[in-house]
Amino acid sequence: MSCGSKCATGCAGGTGRGCAGAGRDRIDEERRSFMRGAAASVMSLGAGVTLYAFDADPAAAREPGEKVTAKNRWGLLIDVSKCADGCSKCVTACQDENGWRDTGHPETDAQWIRTLTVKNPNNGATFSLPMMCQHCANPPCVDVCPTGASFKRADGIVLVDKHTCIGCRYCMMACPYKARSFIHEPLQDQKPYAPRGKGTVESCTLCVHRVDSGRIPACVEACNDTAGGAMLFGDLNDPSSEIAKRVTALRTTRIRADLGTDPGVYYRNI
């Protein structure tokens, strides 16, 4: 490790457990200022959009060097009834944000988030939903990782430390959600805050670099801005957050909850 402790996205973005340099601090501060303005603008837009404005409170941004704590547990609530057939705005947004893309090798290309079409074979009823790392409280990928490269932050975000991942792929064998991808080819043009590397495993980071600066994940933002507003991001541990209220009040489902993984992603109207 180059910075003494595990960082958010495998130690590249300076958004993790306090390894940012002074330059990065300045950038973060500028970014936060920008976000405060953006959040204020968003708050004024309308009822639908205010859903995520509640949970994108810039106050949630951590100061550089401030430790992640279990006070928060970040999660998602996805209303499947708002996912239109064929919509992949969340997927595109994730690709743009994190730099993974289709290289023409569908069997080996990484997919951090994908849309599933689920059909009941008895009556033909179908629905679509986005599927990504479920950021489990009891993540099998973390349990099986021999080097501890797969780890769960105190706030529930499950990540891969790119410095200690040896590419054994045991986490991919263990993940019940097929959420992880192995990088089969050399990569170029990576995003500095989303490091990736040939021979290592990766998955959705819940846009940890954005979350740490008080922003919401790119998929949620895109869904709310340009699609059906199906996704809600927030702090499941904060009873006053919109997501916590909804998860408490509404009937929700978590995928393969029978496995006891305690996913941080809730689905509604499945």
Next chain:
Amino acid sequence: MPGIAYQKLEARQLLFWGPLALNAAVIAAGLGAAYVMEHSGHIVTGMNNQIVWGTPHVFAVFLIVAASGALNMASIASVFGRREYKPYARLSAILSIALLVGGLAVLVLDLGRPDRLVVAMTTYNFRSIFAWNIFLYVGFLVIVTAYLFVMMDRRASRSTALGKTVGGLAFVWRLVLTTGTGSIFGWLVARQAYSAAIMAPLFIAVSLLYGLAFTVIMLAITGWQSRQQLAGSEMLQKFRGLLIVFILAVFYFTLVHHLTKMYASEHYGIERFLLRDGGTYTAVFWIAQILIGSVVPLLLLVWPKSGTRHAAILIASVLVLIGGLAQMYVIIIAGQAYPLDLFPGMEVTSSFHDGRMAGYRASLPELLLGLGGVAIAMLICAIAVRLLPLLPRPAT
């Protein structure tokens, strides 16, 4: 132990150097394949995001479980006090070490980042059975090396207590090691083909079988090289009996594993896939694993006209190993080919191959890497038996 004489391999130049050169060439090809995989990435393999463990894992796990079983002769001699097995104890120990080194080499070279081996050896997550296996493998190498020393050192070998102690430790360790290897799969709750406690005893049974088959073949090869009969008829009959017992044990655990899965409706899909609808995977299971790897060798061994013949025992051992590779292929690759059950009872599709049976075709680099592991094991054995008195004296 006094009274038992051992010998180094005395073979004609060509009979020794020929196989040695062949093994060296295969190792070179395997290392070349590993370089290509490391340089270009796993895109040059048949592996993908559905089949994440491919042919190298088939060979690696096969060699690792065989390594544990190869210690059979030594364990039977020192732990169970069967003196007639003692002449084969040294060979079984070195074979055990060699097979494990070969398997581990394949495992490491198939990593996405083999250059980070030092990370794997120094950074541990003790909740991971994989991490525990690293200790089990390294510990096994240390213990069996010590065991070999105790068997070979003039002063140490005089102490029966020491031999029993180290031999007992090695015996327990090998059972734990194979339990750990089986648990790599047995503890995977997410996949329909795995998540079964029986995989640990199944792996112990397969290790006993593969290890014994390797020992029989090794004795045949070194006997051919030295133009000696290294195992007499009486011993070969004992090997025959053990092979029969181990084949039946593997068959029993395989049967119980599938029956247990078939009884639960949630596993109907995976069982239909493995046993009936899986195409190549199903063919490999029935033809290579069951027919070639179990039924034919069993018939060869129990049929009165062939069972007592040396050739039949050797052929049965070779078939057992072919069936063993097939069994690992079915467990590892077919087990992954069946899709994850994200929504039980529903049909799922996506751009990420959800809900589809995954295809897999082994690439040349993968095959070469796997065969390179076998060649490493054979090379270590060949050099060791040439330099050290590990082989039994000819049978009288």
